[in-house]
Amino acid sequence: MSGDALVIDGLAKRFGGLSVLESVALTVPRDAIFGVAGPNGAGKTTLLNIISGLLPADDGTITLFGEPCHHLRATALARLGVARTFQNIRLLRGLTVAEQVLAGGYRLRRVGAARGLAATPRARAELRDLRERALEVLDAVGLRDRADRLAETLPYGDQRRLEIARALMSEPRLLLLDEPTAGMNAADWAGIGELVAGLRHTGTAVVVVEHNMRLIQEICDQVAVLASGEVIACDEPARCLRRPEVRKAYFGK
Numbered sequence: 361m362s363g364d365a366l367v368i369d370g371l372a373k374r375f376g377g378l379s380v381l382e383s384v385a386l387t388v389p390r391d392a393i394f395g396v397a398g399p400n401g402a403g404k405t406t407l408l409n410i411i412s413g414l415l416p417a418d419d420g421t422i423t424l425f426g427e428p429c430h431h432l433r434a435t436a437l438a439r440l441g442v443a444r445t446f447q448n449i450r451l452l453r454g455l456t457v458a459e460q461v462l463a464g465g466y467r468l469r470r471v472g473a474a475r476g477l478a479a480t481p482r483a484r485a486e487l488r489d490l491r492e493r494a495l496e497v498l499d500a501v502g503l504r505d506r507a508d509r510l511a512e513t514l515p516y517g518d519q520r521r522l523e524i525a526r527a528l529m530s531e532p533r534l535l536l537l538d539e540p541t542a543g544m545n546a547a548d549w550a551g552i553g554e555l556v557a558g559l560r561h562t563g564t565a566v567v568v569v570e571h572n573m574r575l576i577q578e579i580c581d582q583v584a585v586l587a588s589g590e591v592i593a594c595d596e597p598a599r600c601l602r603r604p605e606v607r608k609a610y611f612g613k
């Protein structure tokens with residue numbers, strides 16, 4: 361069995377005549393917290409969109425826990441244990457905090473929808489278990505006391521936590537986070553950092569796209585820096601950020 365959560369090789373993506381990713385190769389070990397950084401427009405979100413099956417690649421291979429999966433779309437990848445959050449918060453309006461998290465647990469359901477609707481004892485027991493798990497997940501992200509509030513009434517930082525909780529509800533083997541601290545103040549981003557760092561050694565590998573280099577240095581085992589669609593460096597964060605090619609990509613010198 362491969363020791364890696366995710367192996368990407370020769371990945372390419374074009375939008376019309378615009379080449380957005382070129383020969384991208386990355387290896388994310390199991391249990392790693394792996395950062396993806398790079399200037400605006402470098403191709404980071406496109407990379408996450410391809411890994412999570414929202415976009416097809418034009419070339420290259422993706423292997424997830426030893427299984428080739430570049431031909432799979434989002435639903436099949438979710439079943440294999442890929443969960444993600446988005447750069448812009450995407451909560452479902454009108455649902456409570458607990459209901460949002462419960463919605464992330466569909467992959468865990470064993471009783472089919474038709475039987476679930478018929479509310480058999482097995483379906484009811486399963487729903488009860490899922491509700492308990494949703495509360496445990498909310499506990500883990502510090503939102504249990506807000507379980508019955510409408511999600512859209514939460515402060516911004518808590519909504520970001522809730523998105524992570526919803527992704528964790530599916531017990532992912534690979535969690536993709538797209539700028540989880542975007543727009544946050546220092547106290548909020550430090551809290552998200554602790555939350556993500558706490559996932560190390562829980563059986564979930566994390567790929568986190570982040571502009572916040574301090575956060576990357578604090579929580580990531582490795583970081584890949586993308587510039588103009590190519591991986592220009594991949595190393596431990598402190599070493600990576602000292603490299604001349606990375607400094608040039610960020611600061612032009």
Ligand SMILES: Nc1ncnc2c1ncn2[C@@H]1O[C@H](COP(=O)(O)OP(=O)(O)OP(=O)(O)O)[C@@H](O)[C@H]1O
Pocket residue numbers: 375378380398399400401402403404405406407
């Ligand atoms: N659907 C699309 N059609 C055409 N061009 C696109 C599309 N999606 C992204 N792009 C372009 O691809 C390039 C990479 O975009 P992407 O969003 O992946 O970058 P990013 O590194 O995530 O940037 P940021 O840090 O600003 O979020 C950009 O030039 C963007 O305009």
